[in-house]
Amino acid sequence: MFDWQQATSEQRSECLSRPAVKVGDKVKAAVEKIIDNVARNGDTALLSYAEQFDARVSPRIRVTGTELIESEFALAPELKSAIDQAYSNIKKFHQLQLPQSKKIETQSGVTCELRYQAIEAVGLYVPGGSAPLPSSVLMQGVCAQLSGAKTIVLATPVKGDCQIHPAILYAAKLCGVTDVIECGGAGAIAAMALGTNSVPKVNKIFGPGNSFVTMAKQLLSQSVPGLAIDMPAGPSEVLVIADKGANPEFIAADLLSQAEHGEDSQVILLASDSQLIEETEAAIERQLSKLSRADIARAALKNSTLILVESIEQAFEISAEYGPEHLILQIRDAERFLPLVKNAGSVFVGDYTPESAGDYASGTNHVLPTYGYSKTYSSLNLMDFYKAYTVQSITKEGLSKLSTAILPLAQAEGLDAHANAVKVRLENNND
Numbered sequence: 001m002f003d004w005q006q007a008t009s010e011q012r013s014e015c016l017s018r019p020a021v022k023v024g025d026k027v028k029a030a031v032e033k034i035i036d037n038v039a040r041n042g043d044t045a046l047l048s049y050a051e052q053f054d055a056r057v058s059p060r061i062r063v064t065g066t067e068l069i070e071s072e073f074a075l076a077p078e079l080k081s082a083i084d085q086a087y088s089n090i091k092k093f094h095q096l097q098l099p100q101s102k103k104i105e106t107q108s109g110v111t112c113e114l115r116y117q118a119i120e121a122v123g124l125y126v127p128g129g130s131a132p133l134p135s136s137v138l139m140q141g142v143c144a145q146l147s148g149a150k151t152i153v154l155a156t157p158v159k160g161d162c163q164i165h166p167a168i169l170y171a172a173k174l175c176g177v178t179d180v181i182e183c184g185g186a187g188a189i190a191a192m193a194l195g196t197n198s199v200p201k202v203n204k205i206f207g208p209g210n211s212f213v214t215m216a217k218q219l220l221s222q223s224v225p226g227l228a229i230d231m232p233a234g235p236s237e238v239l240v241i242a243d244k245g246a247n248p249e250f251i252a253a254d255l256l257s258q259a260e261h262g263e264d265s266q267v268i269l270l271a272s273d274s275q276l277i278e279e280t281e282a283a284i285e286r287q288l289s290k291l292s293r294a295d296i297a298r299a300a301l302k303n304s305t306l307i308l309v310e311s312i313e314q315a316f317e318i319s320a321e322y323g324p325e326h327l328i329l330q331i332r333d334a335e336r337f338l339p340l341v342k343n344a345g346s347v348f349v350g351d352y353t354p355e356s357a358g359d360y361a362s363g364t365n366h367v368l369p370t371y372g373y374s375k376t377y378s379s380l381n382l383m384d385f386y387k388a389y390t391v392q393s394i395t396k397e398g399l400s401k402l403s404t405a406i407l408p409l410a411q412a413e414g415l416d417a418h419a420n421a422v423k424v425r426l427e428n429n430n431d
């Protein structure tokens with residue numbers, strides 16, 4: 001147990017530091033090499049990384065259309081209907097976000113409009129290093145489909161001699177994915193950013209991934225003209241704020257649900273009651289022993305801390321400073337505390353709202369900013385698949401009235417040609 005009140009400021013920042021950030025420079029050097037190789041050798045580089053990092057026995061790049069169509073028949077009926085149920089809820093929530101153009105006459109004869117255009121070609125990354133994640137296909141695929149993107153490329157790694165999981169393919173088919181690429185990591189991101197013989201070049205790359213994937217997205221968005229990315233969505237994080245009345249079994253289960261993602265996941269508890277922390281520690285041990293991914297979760301717990309705070313209000317201040325990907329509030333009358341949430345990718349309110357609900361099926365998106373980027377980035381939403389642009393139209397009378405603002409401003413800026421573009425029109429008597 002870490003006692004916040006007793007700790008020095010160095011101890012406080014060390015206990016909230018993220019493991020993935022500490023190895024940043026090494027990852028950057030490795031990713032730069034991979035990007036360079038894909039830029040020079042395209043598909044050949046991709047295939048060699050599939051062998052090197054994913055131990056692919058006979059690597060290939062593209063999945064065939066027939067495999068996509070037939071995926072449904074390779075799925076157990078309960079898994080197929082689970083995907084259908086999740087797809088329906090995610091679609092309902094994201095349909096709500098469909099953008100609507102807005103138009104206003106700012107002054108007589110001057111009309112301004114905000115319109116939205118879908119991004120034409122999008123690349124969706126679905127992590128697969130340690131587990132296939134069909135839920136991540138739905139989270140991104142539903143948005144791409146609703147936006148009407150023409151090209152939807154999905155890249156995911158496959159390990160060893162396994163087949164790509166039919167649940168990934170079925171989810172991709174539901175979402176209208178146009179190209180499925182069976183490669184992962186920084187190589188796959190570079191392929192979608194730059195294009196290769198087998199991988200279409202896209203305008204924007206989405207999706208979570210490990211440190212290599214996240215670094216590749218960041219580096220490529222800085223070097224490839226016109227390429228955008230959604231956000232830095234790296235190793236999973238959860239922060240739970242709990243009061244005396246919380247159930248330690250629920251807290252332990254929520255912490256372990258994210259610890260099992262990867263060794264670099266980070267899970268944090270801020271609780272105002274020391275007995276609750278002790279009971280949670282015991283519950284973690286009990287639950288860990290029954291988990292199939294106990295080793296991964298145990299490693300992640302080494303980066304994680306159970307923190308005793310003075311008050312729930314202090315917990316919210318610490319949480320805002322950390323900026324978690326997920327914030328779970330196991331507090332009595334938890335809604336009341338929502339105004340104290342300053343930075344969080346997604347918030348789960350009350351004892352019966354586990355993060356797993358949002359990870360899979362409630363409807364919200366699970367692609368979320370990590371590394372503290374919830375201070376500035378949003379949860380993935382439909383708007384990320386559009387760009388907004390403005391349109392204006394002005395009548396001659398409108399321009400005349402507007403000239404009292406344009407002309408003095410152009411003069412003050414010393415830009416005569418700007419002023420002239422107004423004057424020639426107002427002086428024109430030919431219509």
Ligand SMILES: NC(=O)c1ccc[n+]([C@@H]2O[C@H](COP(=O)([O-])OP(=O)(O)OC[C@H]3O[C@@H](n4cnc5c(N)ncnc54)[C@H](O)[C@@H]3O)[C@@H](O)[C@H]2O)c1
Nearest residue numbers: 053127128129130157184185208209210235236261367368
């Ligand atoms: N933030 C979110 O919204 C969100 C959602 C789902 C998952 N996640 C996170 O995504 C991550 C998924 O990671 P993963 O590893 O399971 O899958 P991944 O698909 O992101 O990474 C696997 C790939 O990493 C590359 N790689 C592995 N070792 C490498 C090395 N030494 N050098 C260069 N490249 C290497 C390989 O190309 C491999 O295919 C987890 O950390 C999980 O917590 C985040």
Ligand SMILES: N[C@H](CO)Cc1c[nH]c[nH+]1
Nearest residue numbers: 133135136236237359366
């Ligand atoms: N918790 C992950 C985001 O950090 C998303 C996920 C996918 N599958 C299960 N969980």
Ligand SMILES: [Zn+2]
Nearest residue numbers: 257258261359
């Ligand atoms: Zn999860």
